[in-house]
Amino acid sequence: MGSAASEPRTAQHLAPTVDRSVKVLVVGAFGVGKTTLIRAVSEIPMLSTEESITTASVGVDPRRDEKRTTTVAMDFGRVTVGSDTALYLFGTPGQRRFWDLWSGLADGAVGALVMVDTRDLAQSFEVLDQLEEHTRLPVAVVVNEFPDSPRHALDEVRAALDLPKGTPVVSGDVRGRPRAVEALTTLVAHALELRRAEGVAA
Template sequence: MGSANSDPRHLPGSVARSVKVLVVGAFGVGKTTLIDAVSEIPMLRTEETVTTASIGVDPRVGAKSTTTVAMDFGRLTLGGSTALYLFGTPGQRRFWDLWAGLADGAVGALVVVDTRRLEDSFEVLDQLEEKTDLPVTVVVNRFPDAPRHPEEDVRLALDLPAGTPVVTADLRERRETVGALVTLVEHALRRRASRGMAA
């Protein structure tokens, strides 16, 4: 029988730092998929079935039949010493007031975008800027039928501030998704260090 330390629900004793990360994006871009791909604990989901009551209120995205109504939650341990706590936000506008509360204490926000519906990301980025002061990294979810664009073109199209990282990943793939999260954490730590030096 395994010890409690081998249970993935328990943090290893080597963890010295906990980091909260916000995962945001428009409806149906892959936020739940991202957290599910990397979480080492059973992911907390608050998904409900999309019903006819949402017609005309929420966007329709392909055959998507469920939607997050409060948040998604998962955990990922990096390098044995840093635990990332991932909080995924609902994508529909009517839930955006939740973002400020979920962002409290976060080190940064990973913004998921879909190049098939890039225009949906403008409002997401505006809301994030209005409700928080978090450092941001954009991850382009590489859907099989999505057009491919150079990351610099995505940066220009979204009018991102200089220095905002843009990465591309298949968010179903753990390794690629972990890479996007590492990029965000490194960017957030660099920004914190530069602000500390400027103070």
């Protein structure tokens, strides 16, 4: 995905009003836009472990004609929401051969934002299974609206993915900061609500 127009960024240092830090996992299949989302919202220079896609990946990774690089370890960024909460974003690699890294990256996370591409929805089944097997984190889903993506009602996406009742599903072009922040805050609100319901301190 190409970069959207730059949005204003806040200062790189945390505001003195920030009194809560929250770790968030950003996951999804290969090429769904995880790096793009983190880059769109991060108010600090994003740490990225992208490498060029080479012919060695032919027959191993899915192909995206427009995709030239891929994350091989993780992406990292930070965004402040409201005046008091900093979200630390950890983006996972999309290729299956790197999925063993997920459980380590998930340690201490409040939840996982699952990115979905309706051009290849089947890839998301394996992502959700991986999360359930290795992390047990609360989940919210964002349907990333690529220009050529089929558009479906969110209830249809929820049914197709067989999501548990109450799992939030939102959609939008995450190249834009407002939609990316909306998806992240939806996840955090859902995760904290589940913690309160379970009697766990937020």
